[in-house]
Structures are given as C-alpha cells and as structure tokens.
Amino acid sequence: MKTCNLVKDLIPLYVEELANEDSAELVKNHITECAECRSYYEMIKQDYEEQKAIQPDDKQLDRLMGQLAGYQQKIKLAGVMMAMLMSSIIHGAGVQFLSTIPFLILVPFVCRLYYGKSWPILLSSIGFGIIGGLLSENHSSSYIPFFTVMTFLTSITGVLAAVLIKSRIGKIWRTVFWIISAALLFASCMAFFSLSGNPVGYVQAMVKSKDYVNKTYEEGVLSFKGVVFNFKDKRHYGQFEYVLNGVRQTATIGFDPDGQVDDYYKYVLESLFLYERSADMKTEITAAIDFSPVAIDAKPASELNITEDEINDRYYHLSYDPERRNKATALRRSESAKLSYEISFGPFSEEYDKLSKEQFIDKAAAILNTLQARQVPFYSIQVKALDPSGSHLQSISFSSSSSIQQLKDSYTTQGYDIYKK
Numbered sequence: 001m002k003t004c005n006l007v008k009d010l011i012p013l014y015v016e017e018l019a020n021e022d023s024a025e026l027v028k029n030h031i032t033e034c035a036e037c038r039s040y041y042e043m044i045k046q047d048y049e050e051q052k053a054i055q056p057d058d059k060q061l062d063r064l065m066g067q068l069a070g071y072q073q074k075i076k077l078a079g080v081m082m083a084m085l086m087s088s089i090i091h092g093a094g095v096q097f098l099s100t101i102p103f104l105i106l107v108p109f110v111c112r113l114y115y116g117k118s119w120p121i122l123l124s125s126i127g128f129g130i131i132g133g134l135l136s137e138n139h140s141s142s143y144i145p146f147f148t149v150m151t152f153l154t155s156i157t158g159v160l161a162a163v164l165i166k167s168r169i170g171k172i173w174r175t176v177f178w179i180i181s182a183a184l185l186f187a188s189c190m191a192f193f194s195l196s197g198n199p200v201g202y203v204q205a206m207v208k209s210k211d212y213v214n215k216t217y218e219e220g221v222l223s224f225k226g227v228v229f230n231f232k233d234k235r236h237y238g239q240f241e242y243v244l245n246g247v248r249q250t251a252t253i254g255f256d257p258d259g260q261v262d263d264y265y266k267y268v269l270e271s272l273f274l275y276e277r278s279a280d281m282k283t284e285i286t287a288a289i290d291f292s293p294v295a296i297d298a299k300p301a302s303e304l305n306i307t308e309d310e311i312n313d314r315y316y317h318l319s320y321d322p323e324r325r326n327k328a329t330a331l332r333r334s335e336s337a338k339l340s341y342e343i344s345f346g347p348f349s350e351e352y353d354k355l356s357k358e359q360f361i362d363k364a365a366a367i368l369n370t371l372q373a374r375q376v377p378f379y380s381i382q383v384k385a386l387d388p389s390g391s392h393l394q395s396i397s398f399s400s401s402s403s404i405q406q407l408k409d410s411y412t413t414q415g416y417d418i419y420k421k
Helices: 002-015 021-033 035-054 058-092 103-115 119-135 143-166 171-196 199-216 264-285 322-336 357-373 404-409
Strands: 223-230 235-244 247-255 261-263 294-300 339-345 380-386 392-399 412-415
Touching (some): 058 103, 058 143, 103 119, 119 143, 143 171, 199 247, 223 247, 264 294, 264 339, 264 357, 357 392, 392 404
Antiparallel strands (some): 247 261, 380 392
C-alpha cells in the first residue's frame, strides 16, 4: 500500500513528463503490475489530455495575443480617424462655440500620443480637410484648398508636439523637449485664436450682445443665432436674425474696446430711413424747382432713434393700430428734424448742372418756401450747382427757420475742377 500511495503521488508528474528518471521507472514498472494504480494512471492521463486539448500551447497563445494586439490597433485607428473627422467637420462647418476650440491642433496631438503612429494621422487630415471645406458656408473654389492645407499644417504641429513629448532620451533633454512642445502648442493655439476666435470671447460676446438687445429692442425684433468672429479686427460679434420689408436677414452686434456698440441692425434701419427721407424730400421739392433733376443725400446731424415702425414698409401698414401709428408718425417727424440734406442740381451727386447766380438763388428760395409751407421737418439743407463757366461751385445753406434774406446771405462760391473726378 505504501508503494501504491507513492506511485499515485508521482503519476501526475509522470503524465506531465516532469518526474525524474528513477521516479518514472518506478511508476512505469508498478502500473504494469498493479491494476488499481494502472486504472488511476489511465484516469489522470485522460484528464490531462482533455485539458491539454482545451488549453492552447505557447505558440497558439502567442498567435492569439498577436491577433488581440492587431484588433486593439485597429480599434485605436478607428478612434483616431473618427476624432480627426469630427475635428474637421466642427471647424469646416463652423459649429457654434466648438469651432473656437483648437481641435485641429489638439486632436492630432492627443491621437499621436494615443495611437503612436504619425502618418495615418497626417494623411487622414488631407482627406478630412477636403470634407470640412465642402461643409463650409464659404463655397468659393479657393476656400476648400485653403482649409485642407490649414488642416494638414495644424495636424503636423500637433503630431510634432506629441513626438517631442514621447521622445525617449535623457532626462535633461526630455525636459527641454517638453518645454519646446508646450511652447509649440501654445503658439499654434494663439495663432488659431487670432483666426477663429476663442471660447472666452465667444461667451462674452454672446452675453453682452444678448443683454444689449434685450435692453434696446422690443422682444422678438432680433433673434439670437450665434457668435461670429472677424479676424480682421480680432473681435467677436453676436449674430441676430430679423425680418425687414418681408426679407429675413442677419445683423451683427459687437463692442469696441472703449465700450462703443457696433450695431449693424441700427445701421440698416438708419440707412433705410435716410434713403426714404431723401426720396420724400425729392418728391416735396420737385414741382418747386420746375422738375429739374436733383440728387439728394441725407445725413443725421445727431444720433437717430428709430425702429422698424418708422420705415415705410411697416409704417404704411399700421392702420390697424392707430395708437402705434400715431407714435410712429411723431417719431418720424422728430427724427426727420435731425437730418441735414445736401441737394445737388444735376442728375447725379457731384455731377452738377450749370446755373446763373439768379437762377440758383431762385431755386434755393423756392425749396425753402415749399418746405416751410408744407412744414416738412429738417435740420439743415445745403444746395449746390456750378456757375455758368463751370469753374466755380455755388453753395447756399439754410435751416427750417431761415428767412429768404438769410438764405441769400449764405451764398458762397469756390473754385471747382470739373475733371477732378
């Protein structure tokens, strides 16, 4: 029994061929004579072979590990391609706010650290740059190549910064390369911000422009659409949508460093108001000057304060709301009283007709009499025409309260070169 117990302890080593020669010889001889131990040996051998069939050998394991590593690289590459594609789409399509973050630099940098290879990142930036350029609102033929080149160059910058960080060199040089990499990323991000804006400026412009609109205009006049960046003056502008004369349009609102508001919507309203008042002025004086051709240019003498209700397209459709119509009428008159007009006798501005002094004064007086008789509001008017020789420019200035004598006293002439234009 002692021999059997010993043999049974050695059988697992014998089956796995791990027993020394003496022990193996002992087991071999014993199981030939002992049926019980031979049966135990057969059982252990069968279990071992079944287990060996299930478990791979070292070569199989190495092959499986290699396949797993390949799958991991493919997954990494897919992630890198997706990140590169998204960064190009974000900047190409100008996605609000996100386009102010330098993903075109940071994504290649992170991808190089994560994936460990440079060429797939750089080559993909070219194809994805074309896709981003096609998604841009700027459909000019030159923008797509520009955006593609920019995407490729920013990818080179990001990859280079990552290569410097991953360099396996001495501790001192590694520190130097880290500093160079950080400086490269910082400088490239600053250059990016100068072209595309930055997140801080975006948020500030959004908050300030919304607050200005809420305080200045009635609710619903301007609808916030986002923030745009003008790389020429390095400023962010809030972008708003409005409807004027039945046409949907956009306007920007920005702020100068000194706090002055750059309100394009107000500029559009004022420009349209000046144009309409100039046309009205021409209608008022046409008969008084015997239908002579004139060019009229209106300019504000002081800051205007108008809304869409004072513009013709809205004003002439306010009959449904008498109170609002009366308010708009009063405001049209008060704001019209701030306007200075330059009236040039001739078909176009600065293409003057030739009039004698008497004809010129008579026409100017007729204009004043007509406007005063009809109580047309204005701040001041300057009338111009050439003298009969064409070498002198005649000028008369008057206000809504001027007398005919004051009009005559304002008569002046100055030398004029007809070929100066």
